[in-house]
Amino acid sequence: DAMVIQNPRYQVTQFGKPVTLSCSQTLNHNVMYWYQQKSSQAPKLLFHYYDKDFNNEADTPDNFQSRRPNTSFCFLDIRSPGLGDAAMYLCATSTRQGMNTEAFFGQGTRLTVV
Amino acid sequence: AQSVTQPDIHITVSEGASLELRCNYSYGATPYLFWYVQSPGQGLQLLLKYFSGDTLVQGIKGFEAEFKRSQSSFNLRKPSVHWSDAAEYFCAVGEDSYDKVIFGPGTSLSVIP
Numbered sequence: 231d232a233m234v235i236q237n238p239r240y241q242v243t244q245f246g247k248p249v250t251l252s253c254s255q256t257l258n259h260n261v262m263y264w265y266q267q268k269s270s271q272a273p274k275l276l277f278h279y280y281d282k283d284f285n286n287e288a289d290t291p292d293n294f295q296s297r298r299p300n301t302s303f304c305f306l307d308i309r310s311p312g313l314g315d316a317a318m319y320l321c322a323t324s325t326r327q328g329m330n331t332e333a334f335f336g337q338g339t340r341l342t343v344v
Numbered sequence: 345a346q347s348v349t350q351p352d353i354h355i356t357v358s359e360g361a362s363l364e365l366r367c368n369y370s371y372g373a374t375p376y377l378f379w380y381v382q383s384p385g386q387g388l389q390l391l392l393k394y395f396s397g398d399t400l401v402q403g404i405k406g407f408e409a410e411f412k413r414s415q416s417s418f419n420l421r422k423p424s425v426h427w428s429d430a431a432e433y434f435c436a437v438g439e440d441s442y443d444k445v446i447f448g449p450g451t452s453l454s455v456i457p
Contacts (some may be wrong), residue, residue, distance in 0.1 A: 234387075236387075241424075270450075272434060272447035272448060272449050273388070273447050274444070274447075275435070284446055286409075287399070318385075320387055320388065322388075332378070332390055332393055333390070333445065334390075335380075335387035335388040335389070336387050337386055337387040338385075338387045340385070340387065
């Protein structure tokens, strides 16, 4: 089945040690998003790609970077994770087709910082 | 700026009872409105969406929602709740390109036998 896959499901990293989360999609959608969701909170958009065009939210810390080498893959890089970056990270995709626009989410990666 | 409020942080209903989850939005134009459900430790699943047309929208798992422009509301309903409906429910509002979807704070639903 076509879907959005996030790896790994659970990631433990050390304070200050760079970590990369990955997302792949088989939907051939041109838009990919990264959301951060802290415990008992709503998902918060970090940034998104429309094709290769990168769009950063104004309040996304510089510590968070992203790469999209091709349509299918998108990566979230946290350069120096702090304890406050522990969260669920959700990847989503969509296609800009007006009425058919909707987002498909992966199952998320739970990041723990120790 | 867009915003979404979900007045109820937590709701408990009995299995078989009806359910209504409230959502109010703030947006100047006609919004794109969504309801998502999230089970513990999982990603978000789309229940239904409203873009235009009929203001009563049918979704998956027996859910429906009604868009009321005069009240800036998009409440989610289900006539008979099942134990498996226990989850977190998020209302979201977006611009027409979906590039700026804002999620509400969520409502946690508990279902008691």
